[in-house]
Amino acid sequence: MKVPLLDLKAQYRTIKDRVLEVTEQIYESQYFILGPQVEALEKKIADYCQTGHAVGVSSGTDALVLSLMAAGIGPGDRVISTPYTFFATTGAIARVGATPVFVDIDPETYNLSPEKLEEAVAAMDEEVLKAVKAIVPVHLYGQCADMEPILEEATAHGWVVIEDAAQAIGAEYKGRRAGSMGDYGCFSFFPSKNLGAFGDGGIVTADDPQVCERLRTLRVHGSKPKYYHQVVGGNFRLDALQAAIVAVKLDYLDGWTTARQNNAARYRGLFESAGLTDRVHLPVEKESRHIYNQFVIRVDAGRDDIRAYLGEQGIGTEVYYPVPMHLQECFSGLGHQAGDFPISEQAANQTLALPIYPELTESQQAYVVEKIGAFFNR
Ligand SMILES: *Cc1c(COP(=O)(O)O)cnc(C)c1O
Numbered sequence: 001m002k003v004p005l006l007d008l009k010a011q012y013r014t015i016k017d018r019v020l021e022v023t024e025q026i027y028e029s030q031y032f033i034l035g036p037q038v039e040a041l042e043k044k045i046a047d048y049c050q051t052g053h054a055v056g057v058s059s060g061t062d063a064l065v066l067s068l069m070a071a072g073i074g075p076g077d078r079v080i081s082t083p084y085t086f087f088a089t090t091g092a093i094a095r096v097g098a099t100p101v102f103v104d105i106d107p108e109t110y111n112l113s114p115e116k117l118e119e120a121v122a123a124m125d126e127e128v129l130k131a132v133k134a135i136v137p138v139h140l141y142g143q144c145a146d147m148e149p150i151l152e153e154a155t156a157h158g159w160v161v162i163e164d165a166a167q168a169i170g171a172e173y174k175g176r177r178a179g180s181m182g183d184y185g186c187f188s189f190f191p192s193k194n195l196g197a198f199g200d201g202g203i204v205t206a207d208d209p210q211v212c213e214r215l216r217t218l219r220v221h222g223s224k225p226k227y228y229h230q231v232v233g234g235n236f237r238l239d240a241l242q243a244a245i246v247a248v249k250l251d252y253l254d255g256w257t258t259a260r261q262n263n264a265a266r267y268r269g270l271f272e273s274a275g276l277t278d279r280v281h282l283p284v285e286k287e288s289r290h291i292y293n294q295f296v297i298r299v300d301a302g303r304d305d306i307r308a309y310l311g312e313q314g315i316g317t318e319v320y321y322p323v324p325m326h327l328q329e330c331f332s333g334l335g336h337q338a339g340d341f342p343i344s345e346q347a348a349n350q351t352l353a354l355p356i357y358p359e360l361t362e363s364q365q366a367y368v369v370e371k372i373g374a375f376f377n378r
Contacts, residue, residue: 003355003364005316006192010359011256015248019198022244029240037240041247042203048170048250049185050177051205055215056238060166060188063202064092064136066236067184070214071160073098073133080120080159081136082112083324084344089138089164090325100334101132102326104341106146108284110296110351112137113343114149121153134160139168139178141320141353142194142260142293143285147173147181154182162186166202169195170257172289179205189246194260194293195253201242259358260292263365267295267354270369279376294320295356303350306375313371318353 012019026037038056046054057063073079075097081089083102093100103120106113121129135154137145147163154161161182165171168178169187179185187193189201206212217224222233264283271277281298283290299306307317324344326336338345354368 001364001367002314003316003360003368005318005353005355006357007359008191008196011357015252018248019245022248023241026240026244032240033237035240037247038238038243041238041243041250044247044250045187045203046205048177048253049179049187049205051180051185052207053209053212054203054205055212055219056243057202057204057215057219057236058238059200060164060186060190060193060202061088061092062234062236063166063186063188063204064088064162064164065095066215066218066234067162067186067204068092068096068098068134069218069233070211071134071162071183073160076131077133078128078131079134079136080117080132081164081325082138082140082344083326083341084110084321084347085138085140085164085325086166086321087325087328088166089136090328090331093136094331098133099131100325100331101128102336102341102344104343105347107343107346109143109146109286110140110347111143111145112150114146114153117150117153121157129157132157132159134162136162136164137182138164138166139171141283141296142168142171142291143283144168144171144173144178144181144287146286147176151181160184165205166190167193167293168291169193170253170289171287171291173287175288180207183208183211189242194256194291195246195249197242197246199239199242201238201246203238256358257291260356261290263356263358263360264290264292264295266362266365267356267369270366271372274369274373276369276373276376280372292356294353296320296351296353298347298350299352300350302375303352306372307352309375310368310371313367315368315371316355319348319351320353322348324348 166188185205189197218233222231
């Protein structure tokens, strides 16, 4: 049996007619960049994410860079974030010239740990603490970070809060949607995200109209009015085609999320009845709505062997992410070494993402769990 990590073709079959209809309209209009399709998506996403506004951008990465730029973060500033994330989070901080400050994660959710944050702040000397201007919590795998204590800390120190919600559209924390809790919420429409475009795309959510104005100006090279530049921005624009496709797909998102959640529940049942829960640590749901962009298990040893074995059995898996940010070569200048953020390092060495996409069938899931059992019983 073949079980791919993700099967976007299965999803496309269910939305094909509507996608072809809206894209055809755009071909006829020959209006490709920003414009009414992007504005319509911005309204829809703002509603969905329970925020005042949204600004469509070229990618999730650009959502982060643009938010940092709009917040005025630059050289000399420090930005707190997690070492256990996709590269874009840390890359964006470095690209605006700021210095990333890492805080280790919670071992169960893999999200930035509020306890570790408090410890890190207490241990900082005054000069360093004064240079911290923002914090970028990541809602990893589709579950929100523990935002209440993070927001409290941010308020106490006057930090800007930029949520990296690239993997978490529709996720909730105590009833609040991802992207609605900080000053900026950054989302990605990369095809493998729960709400994926047919190419690159992203969006920033924000409540403050002035913040949105800055985002919109910086999105078009800082041009305001046209051809007059008080600030240097960039080309962070979203295409009409991507916006229209994402708007169509948004109507299906809650259904897909429910399917992912059902698949997650089914995995739990299967791992339990197979007697594997002492060897396989299942995802821990702590927040109110986990949208399962990924279903990530952890094993104490042998992760790479399991992955190779499952690959031989036709099962697609992935390691998100094998090298934590503090050990990336490009950040060696920060002076970190192995052992500095042990929980992140453990996660990087022990976690494995299993297929969880909405169209995954019960028999495919049973096969995945059966093969993991077979690995341990070899
Ligand atoms: C995907 C992702 C991004 C970047 O999004 P792109 O659209 O690929 O640029 C940023 N942060 C996290 C946590 C992501 O998963």
